[in-house]
Amino acid sequence: MRKVFAILALLVLMAATCQAQQKIRKSVFGANAGVSIPLGEFALKTFTYDAGFAAPGPNLGAEYLYYGKIFGFSSSIGYASFFFNEKAYQSEYDRTLGGYGINDVSAGNYQMIKFLAGFTLKIPEIKHTEVMLLFHLGYAACIHPDLRVTNSEYGVINSIAKTNNGNLVADAGLKINYWLTERYGVSIKGSVSTTEPSFSDPAGPNGYFDMLMNHASVNVGFIMNLKISSL
Numbered sequence: 001m002r003k004v005f006a007i008l009a010l011l012v013l014m015a016a017t018c019q020a021q022q023k024i025r026k027s028v029f030g031a032n033a034g035v036s037i038p039l040g041e042f043a044l045k046t047f048t049y050d051a052g053f054a055a056p057g058p059n060l061g062a063e064y065l066y067y068g069k070i071f072g073f074s075s076s077i078g079y080a081s082f083f084f085n086e087k088a089y090q091s092e093y094d095r096t097l098g099g100y101g102i103n104d105v106s107a108g109n110y111q112m113i114k115f116l117a118g119f120t121l122k123i124p125e126i127k128h129t130e131v132m133l134l135f136h137l138g139y140a141a142c143i144h145p146d147l148r149v150t151n152s153e154y155g156v157i158n159s160i161a162k163t164n165n166g167n168l169v170a171d172a173g174l175k176i177n178y179w180l181t182e183r184y185g186v187s188i189k190g191s192v193s194t195t196e197p198s199f200s201d202p203a204g205p206n207g208y209f210d211m212l213m214n215h216a217s218v219n220v221g222f223i224m225n226l227k228i229s230s231l
Contacts, residue, residue, distance in 0.1 A: 032062075061076055
């Protein structure tokens with residue numbers, strides 16, 4: 001009889017543990033928007049090697065996370081646009097040419113689409129709040145804007161056609177979720193990314209150039225728990 005009770009107790013404990021694990025597991029969809037800020041060489045505004053003259057711009061993203069009490073997996077897709085600092089670029093040409101002639105710069109925006117996947121580490125939920133670290137690898141499709149510089153005396157002195165390429169990207173972030181209800185919540189996230197695509201430049205010495213497009217992003221958005229316990 002004792003063995004029967006022991007077996008029943010074990011079965012009850014296993015069922016309770018299973019239910020508890022199912023309860024803390026979450027399948028979460030999120031959408032967010034924010035600003036991306038160029039870092040390092042990508043943000044340089046002087047004529048030095050690999051200077052990008054990039055300025056902060058908007059971004060959009062969507063993500064899916066599946067996690068338990070501490071560990072989980074996540075994936076995301078995001079789009080970012082970085083403005084080209086035409087004013088700083090023109091100032092460098094004014095300085096280089098010593099004020100000879102009038103320079104004019106026209107350029108589009110840098111653009112990037114990131115496809116990421118990786119794992120998530122988090123602390124247990126406290127007062128409807130989750131704090132997690134996300135580590136991702138993936139692929140970044142990047143676009144270098146068209147760029148044209150003209151001088152009133154020399155004519156066109158620099159021209160780069162719009163070109164695209166991609167490379168591997170690494171991303172790490174800190175994310176905070178706050179659940180308003182069992183299903184819906186809001187989030188804030190900060191992250192840093194690094195990638196170095198090569199862009200075509202037929203007029204250049206190698207026919208191409210590498211650009212380190214490091215950047216940070218700050219995003220806010222909403223989250224939805226796709227897997228809630230049924231009543």
